Amino acid sequence: MTPFELFFGLTSVILALALTQLANSFQQLLRAGSRVRWAIEPLLQGALVVMIVVFVWVDQWHDRDLVEVTVPQSLLQVLKLLAVYVVAAAALPEPPESGQVDLRDHYMASRKVTYGALVAGLILFTGYRYIFYAPGHEPINNSLFLGLFLLGTYISLMFVRWRPFHIVALLLVCFAYAVQVAPVAIGA
Numbered sequence: 001m002t003p004f005e006l007f008f009g010l011t012s013v014i015l016a017l018a019l020t021q022l023a024n025s026f027q028q029l030l031r032a033g034s035r036v037r038w039a040i041e042p043l044l045q046g047a048l049v050v051m052i053v054v055f056v057w058v059d060q061w062h063d064r065d066l067v068e069v070t071v072p073q074s075l076l077q078v079l080k081l082l083a084v085y086v087v088a089a090a091a092l093p094e095p096p097e098s099g100q101v102d103l104r105d106h107y108m109a110s111r112k113v114t115y116g117a118l119v120a121g122l123i124l125f126t127g128y129r130y131i132f133y134a135p136g137h138e139p140i141n142n143s144l145f146l147g148l149f150l151l152g153t154y155i156s157l158m159f160v161r162w163r164p165f166h167i168v169a170l171l172l173v174c175f176a177y178a179v180q181v182a183p184v185a186i187g188a
Contacts, residue, residue, distance in 0.1 A: 003069040007077065011060050014081040015053045018088035022046055025092035029103075032095040039104035041163075044170035045091045045114060051177040052084055056125075058181070073132050080128055083121030090114045108161065115158040122151055146176060 026046065029036050090110045095101040126147060153169050160166070 003066045004064045007063065007066060007069050007074070008060055010074070011057065011077065011081060014078065014085060015057050018049065018081075018085040019053055021085065022049055022088045022091060025089075025094050028094050029092060029101070032101065035095060035098075035100050037100060037102040037104070039102070039107060041107040041166050041170060042092055042103045044167070044174055045087070045107070048170065048174050048177060049084065049088045049091055051174065051181055052121075053088075055177060055181045056081070056084065073128075076124065076128050076132070080121055080124035083117045083124060086117040087114050087121070090117070104163075107166075111166075112158050115154045118154045119151065119158075122147065122154065146180070149176065 090113045093101055093103070093106045093110075150173065153173055157166060157169055
């Protein structure tokens with residue numbers, strides 16, 4: 001087993017758990033039917049998590065020539081991916097056995113956790129890029145402007161309560177990730 005295969009396996013497990021958590025919460029909400037008061041914000045946040053997971057998973061391909069993996073590198077890898085998992089786990093609630101669930105209320109109550117995890121993840125991903133990427137490896141997300149835009153947006157979403165701001169900001173962030181992920185290809 002190569003160091004890349006070992007590293008990629010760890011990455012895949014954590015990212016798969018994040019997607020599983022999100023998908024399970026979503027299917028439980030669908031099964032709860034009329035007990036759910038739907039809102040666009042947590043659904044956009046869920047779409048954002050899916051895009052981040054795909055983006056991170058595809059970007060791992062650039063590490064396929066790794067000849068060694070260190071413990072600090074592995075720890076930072078796990079920490080940055082756990083930030084993605086936290087967002088996935090908190091984005092959608094698991095409905096109670098009985099009673100109503102309001103997705104807008106859930107979103108507003110969990111926004112400091114979800115956006116705090118996104119801020120932590122952005123910082124960890126950036127730190128990882130500058131500490132461990134090999135010379136000549138150009139990570140997909142190398143735009144300073146994009147990084148600052150995401151950081152500022154996530155921080156503001158933690159504290160601003162105005163719903164139209166959240167909807168527009170989430171649409172912009174999802175668009176930014178979609179533009180970033182869409183042209184990426186895995187190949188030799």
